[in-house]
Amino acid sequence: MNWRAIRAMYVFEMSRFFRTLLQSFVSPVISTSLYFVVFGAAIGSRIDQVEGVSYGAFIVPGLIMLSVMTQAISNASFGIYFPKFIGTIYELLSAPINFLEVVLGYVGAAATKALFIGLVILGTSSLFVDLSIQHPLAMLAFMVLTCLSFALFGFIIGIWAQNFEQLQLIPLLVVTPLVFLGGSFYSISMLPPAWQTISFFNPVVYLISGFRWSFFGVADVPIVLSLLAIAGFTALCLGIIWWIFKTGWRIRA
Template sequence: MNLRAAPNFRAVWAIYRVEMARAFRTVLQSIISPVISTSLYFVVFGSAIGSRITEIDGISYGAFIVPGLIMLSLLTQSISNASFAIYFPKFVGSIYELLSAPVSYLEIVIAYVGGAATKSIILGLIILATASLFVPLQIEHPFWMLAFLILTAVTFSLFGFIIGIWAKSFEQLQLVPLLIVTPLTFLGGSFYSIHMLPGIWKTITLFNPVVYLISGFRWSFYGKADVSVGISLGMTLVFLAACIAIVAWIFRTGYRLRN
């Protein structure tokens, strides 16, 4: 076997380690800040609004919003971690080293997306632990809970990776997360059941992909969902496949990397 043609696992590990080291270097921004934000959500939504909404689908309001809150952070942090990770070397010019290294496209994606997804999964678990301090939690389907967590983190890290390659400025880097992802997340049933919406809005909401992620994730906690868990899983996989296809096209054409 030609060793020079063998997969470059050391490169994957080198990139992954640098990405993880960055998270620990910026622990205040990476970990503490989202935890504080989540705690504030509990204070505002859980206590202030929760005192007026006692239960949704038989679940206390405080516990009901936990999966949505985790998804909110998971989506935004996955996108932000991955987009920044690939945009920063583009911005400072150090991407030359990555492009000139004997690394395949797949290895680059695995390393960057793996690093970003790992960070957001750790964050999701920290938020889960934080939430357990405020409300009693139950996880009916722990396997599926982890599956949705990992699948969503990987999918949105891929999405972030695409944004990072597409972006030509820090403004563009923030554009999609701020103008599209955050509104979709807030309107995706994080803080309410879509059954609570009036007819037409309920139908419109079904076009929001985040609804399926939150619904599936909430099902793994409480066994209750706004839409069928099979559809949730299917929609997540469709989005994952779309992201993989776009990344494959980017690397095949060298879009905004090798041109």
């Protein structure tokens, strides 16, 4: 392993993040606050507890997941698309590194940024609602795994995209609906039976459910299924990336 190369890519990517630290910090704080004003105060005051948890607290895991997933995808997809767009990818291709090292550098940085945002939202949330985290280690593990797997997914999108529109397409058309319909703001058990069945085909349901379990000890699906879902998703993304680098698809002209 070329650890120096991994570090160089990681540090370089992170420096882009630190250049815009204020924006990176302020925008999740503001959007989380808005969610709490709308869902927590305005709507939440009319909703009783959900599965024994106050509605304001209930939506916290979903809110964090929503931001973590979209941030991981957009950071990773932009991180690898930008060098392709401006041409600096030649350096990555001519360097003595393999695909795993590129992935560790770029995906690692994107996941770190998403994790940072997730923690900021967690901190902001604790200002609005009383939060007790029953399984803090599991919570952290779920968050890190989600950051990593969605950063891998974003990396694939970044390589696949041939223009900025395509870069936005998958997050906007696929990921956001899946996250919103994945029980971010409600429990699956609140849905009519038919919709419950449909929801179980949504992979995001398993992630949010597992993440919520680590907070409140209640889940829509068994925790093992949540872990399997995220492991499977990670493995699938890694497999696709390995294939991309092996064939040079959309990278090597």
